Amino acid sequence: MVAIIKTGHSIHNIFNYNENKVKQGVAVCIGEGNYPVDATKMNATMKLNRFLKQLDLNDNVKRNSVHISLNFDSIENNISKEKLMDIADTYMEKIGFGQQPYLVYQHHDAGHPHIHIVSIKVRADGSRIDMQNIGRNQSETARKEIEKSFGLVVAQSGSKKQPFELLPIHSGKIHYGKIQSKKAIANVLNAVLPSYKYASLPELNAVLQQYNVYADRGSENSRIFKLNGLVYRILDQNGKPIGVPIKASDFHTKPTLKFLEDKFITNKNKPITHAKRIKNLIDLAFLNQKLTLTELTKILEKQGIAIVSRTNSEGLIYGITYVDHTTKCVFNGSSLGKEYSAKAIQERCGSAIPKTLEVPFVKTTKMLPSTAKVATANEGTSKETILGNTLVGELLEILIEPEYVSNYLPNPLKKRHKKRKRKGQSDNP
Known part of the structure; x- marks a missing residue:
């Protein structure tokens, strides 16, 4: 079992995210904790009001909502709802949320079984629950005990030893405008946005394009651009947008332009050592040989670095961005230095055997x-x-052939010219 804990500023967003999943038919609310009525007998308003009334006891808690997902191995796809609720109740008790109100949702929109738990950080007496290091301490201890007592697959064993591998979206398997399209994009955003260091929208798109996703502001004259909006689109095998664009505000994590601009500022100062790594690998590739751009791309790919070229309508390359999947850093070519810009790289690249x-x-x-x-x-x-x-x-x-110059004389043998005395200058010091 793998537990993921996130906190937020709005209980409305987390609650609505799960309730919308229920409306779409890909989730079901299977239970509750510390509610006066069973979940099956409450409507959405009743569920939400329980949270809001307790949150009113302490307005000073800004990040007041909690969203937890408990993820199980794909082979554990036959866990009953009763067992899932027992696991949820045990987990909440062990991490210190046993007395808090919470709702449990079982989701069916992923390749592995998992549940979502919605709760709040304000206690019934108005005090705030401290969640610092809860994931490393209480949650990790609870996970191990639950795996043992409920006979679950241990997270470190079997397939869990393999690191998560984010794969490009297969455009042929997407039903555009439906839940699968949004879910596919969300998976990419959840993996890329928090982990990569990008300082501009083109740098972010250089990463997203590796997974056939594109963040689009629209043309400068478009309504979405003027309103500082942002949509995400799926790209086909030729890198062209296809399907229905999805607004950034429609995603649970709210990856809007404002959110990204804050990330740009945070990521502006990237480690110098990461930039040197890319430059050194490029220089090493060109050492004592000439390469085509395709050959250079293949060499860098073996080191975990992708070259993303920006071309104009005529197919000419005017920009290059380097995406280092090892260090999770993205660099525009010119920011590394003139010799690593698009123009310089094209000049350094050439045929392995000169034609003339x-x-x-x-x-x-x-x-x-x-x-x-x-x-x-x-x-x-x-x-x-x-x-x-x-x-x-x-x-x-x-x-x-060594060069011999007939009129060459060593410095000691050269005749020194006598300095001319300036007019009016005395010989006596």
Whole structure:
């Protein structure tokens, strides 16, 4: 079992999130704790008012709501509602919420069985429940005891040893405009937004595009842009938006433009060592070899770094962003330095074997052999091959030949020029 605890400023948002799941047919309220009436006999207003009345006892608690999810192994898909309620009641008691009002919802919109618990941080006497380090201390202890007493799959064993792998959204499996589309985008946002360090919307989109998601403000003349709105869209295999866009405010976590702008400020100062890691790997890739952009991309991918190119309508690259999935940092090319910008990278990239040999101008009195003499050197070889090989050989010989200058004299042997005495200057110091 894996327990995830989140707190919020509004009990309305958390409550409505779960109740909307019930209306959509992908969740059911299976029980309650410390309510005067069974959950099956209460409407939504009655459920919510129980929370609101107790929260009124202490207006100073800003983050007053609690949202907990208990997640079970995929093989445990036959746990009865009664057992799920027993697990929820035991867990709430062990983390210090046994006397708090709470609602338990069983969700069916994921590949593994899980329940959500909604509660509040204000006690019946108006005091606040301190939740600092509750996940590391009380919750972790409760999880281990519940796994043992209820015979659940231990979180550290079996498939849980494998780290969570976020995969791109398969556009062919999405029913646009329906719950599956929103859920798919939400999974990506929940994994990316809190963990990656991005300082602008293009940098964030560089990460989201890895999973076929795009945060769209619309055109500058659009209504959504003027109102500082934001929508999220699914991209097809060609990177084009498809399906119905979903407003940021429709997601439970509220990943709005205002929320992202706060993250941009927080993420502005990224660790210098993470930037150096990308620059060093790029320089190392170019060491003693020429690469195409495709070859450079493949080399960096092996180190967990993705290159995201921005192109104009003509298909020309005008920007490059580096997404380091190892350090979770995103850097615009120009922010790393001019030599890592889109223009510089394209200049550094080229064919592995040059199509033409450019002979640089060398000031020398030594003459290169004429084309006629080279052509007759070997009748069995083409003129172009002989000329090319000879030119290269002669050029190398010239370049490595030491230069002797006839008028060179060591400094000690050079005659020193007598300084001219300025007019009016005395010889006596």
